[in-house]
Amino acid sequence: MSNQKLVIRLEPRSISACASLPDELSFIGNALQHQVDVFEQSKDADIILDLAPTGTGKTKAGLTVLKHQPNKSAVYIAPTNALIEQQTEAAKQFVRDANLPHVVKSASAKDIKSWPDEKVGRRSGEKLYNVLRNPTTVFDDVGANTPILLVTNPDIFYYATFFAYNNLDRGNIAAGFYTKFSTVIFDEFHLYDAKQLVGMLFYLAYSHVFRFFQDGRKVVLLTATPEPACELALQNFKQAGVKIARIDGEAGNTNLLPSQTAVNLELRPKPDSKEEWLAELTAEVVQRFRERPDENGAVILDSLDNINRLSTLLRQQGIGDDIGRITGPAPKKDRERAMQCQIILATSTVDVGFNFEKYPKPKRQNLDWLIFSARDRAAFWQRIGRVGRVLGKSETNIDSESIAYLPANAWEEGLTSLDTSEGRTALKDVLETLPCLDKPFLKAYWRSEAFLEIARPLLELEEMLEGLAEEKFILELFNTLKSIFEGNRTWDDYRYRMKLLRGAETIAKKTPKEIKKDWKYIKGGQAFVRTFIKAKFPEDWDDLQAGRTTLDEYVDLFKKDEDALAELKEFAEVFSTSYAPLFSFRSSLFESLSIRDPYGFILDESEETRLDPFHLLRYYEFVQNGDYIEVTSRAAEAYQLSFELRYTDNWQEFISTELNKLTAFKNCRIIRTLGGGTRPTDQIQSLNKHLLPGIIICPRTNAAVIFQLNKQGIISYPITIVCNDVEKEYRFFAGLSGILAIAMKFKQLRLPDDEVFIAG
Incomplete structure (x- = not known):
């Protein structure tokens, strides 16, 4: 049978402890070698890539770089808001232990909104800029000239560096993010989608071209599973002269500490039938619960609906009190309760910095078994790395078990060639050859019209630097990005296209009266009107091109012809809205909805959360109840x-x-x-x-x-x-x-x- 189940034993993993700790890191105590290597390599390297396995202290490794420039500010980009809170506390502890002067502040959108506004005003952008400029203007507990360690997320970082804040603040905020930080740490960047990677790679290119690496900026990239497309981008940087150090925590063979048990892994094709798969998952979980009542386990699936339906099926089997859900909509209280359950049901939410901690702490691994699905290689290795973690545990030799559901195409593409006697290396080699496990979007995104995305910050920077010596760097920066993303047009092309878009965005927001008066003086306004004429009135465009008429004649036209003016505004709205998804960090068409879940279809304990409207429409019945939408039942069918x-x-x-x-x-x-x-x-x-x-x-x-x-x-x-x-x-x-x-x-x-x- 071509898609038969495959069973392979993944050998235990170990990581090197540090035998000789530098004096500067003596406060760490039991340091791992990769943590020390990051510190040592960052003395000379511009970009430091820490590839240590999940759960082995990469956060602390990244923070050691602060010791080289103890009086300069830094930014730590955590991939989710939940991790911002966790890493802020870790950073505060590190700063105390290392006797560093930094003040650590978390900076999610919610955090920034809650910062004091007595001194600087209520706009979030205004607060953020003032914290970058001088934290004492916002926080009373910060002394003068104190360096800041800002812990934020990719959303805030993207909006800041891509000039996406409001007109009053965006230039100041972007300047702060581009110039303020001497140490920049990107955590778990293998989870970044194409848009997030564009933001990160743009920042790296800017740091190189504008000579910030020469001035001592250090960028730390933390990941256990680097994306091949990103590896190629880093190779381009290396060829351009950027000094890159790669740290592998498992490369050494001395002073080894056990980090993961052996894992008895079964590979299965994901069934086409949802009902068949959920029944199979239910049987697997129930069997483990009844036959191994002392073991802790988890199920990680990509679909929120599958997790919620599995939860219902398990409750029908009488084990509802022993399961807990950790999902995107689950509030903090529900997640904390779920962590202590014997069986955890989770979505990709747990792929990011989640350690499945149990209290009291077991002497053995926190997870004895794990069942999961994986759409791509990064997800597979991240999830298999969650089971059997034993770093710092007293019992390290009890095997763990796992079932991984892969796309059925994997069997057609050669998974059956796996030599199941050869362990992790053989599995890694075979998975690398399977196209169905590629992340499909990266190169396609970079080489599509999405390349226009980088034109916005480039144009803003060019205009900020007009007449200055640094203006010459804009073309160099564009060409660097073009080589990374394999763009196929010139900066002149993208500059003009971006000016058109900016003109459209501004005209779309103005009233007809304002358009009559201002369109000639709006940035990009004249270029956009030319495009409007070309698209809507080809004969007039021919006259304009031939010089038989001029753009000035349209001043009177728009003043007298209300229909032409309305058509211009509508065209601007359509044009700007068409491109809006490129410049929005969230891929959903609609904002999440405030919902109430009194019957526990989505949440275990809490009743209120936010939910994607498409998910709500597809899977639930609901009614409007004041400001909330109340879930009344699960739909009989999707x-x-x-x-x-x-x-x-x-x-x-x-x-x-x-x-x-x-x-x-x-x-x-x-x-x-x-x-x-x-x-x-x-x-x-x-x-x-x-x-x-x-x-x-x-x-x-x-x-x-x-x-x-x-x-x-x-x-x-x-x-x-x-x-x-x-x-x-x-x-x-x-x-x-x-x-x-x-x-x-x-x-x-x-x-x-x-x-x-x-x-x-």
């Missing part, structure tokens, strides 16, 4: 979600103007159906958007493409186009999915102004 677009012209006009085009659609609404019947969604007001960005394609001519993209996690939805003369069915790739879909599988797409973009 709803089918689709869209309906009312197009106020004929079908042929739709095909010629809207199909295969990145744009934004008005008169578009979400439909949810079950068994042919439609359920209303109007009660969720936040779903009623004026414009929805994305791409609509033909499902028949692109059936194979849609199937492939769906297997790679790029979701499309059925959409009914209701024209004046006919109704037709198509597929809708919403938001950023549209750009990714075209970049990965289509040769061409039209942009909002009908220009053609050649992806890759």
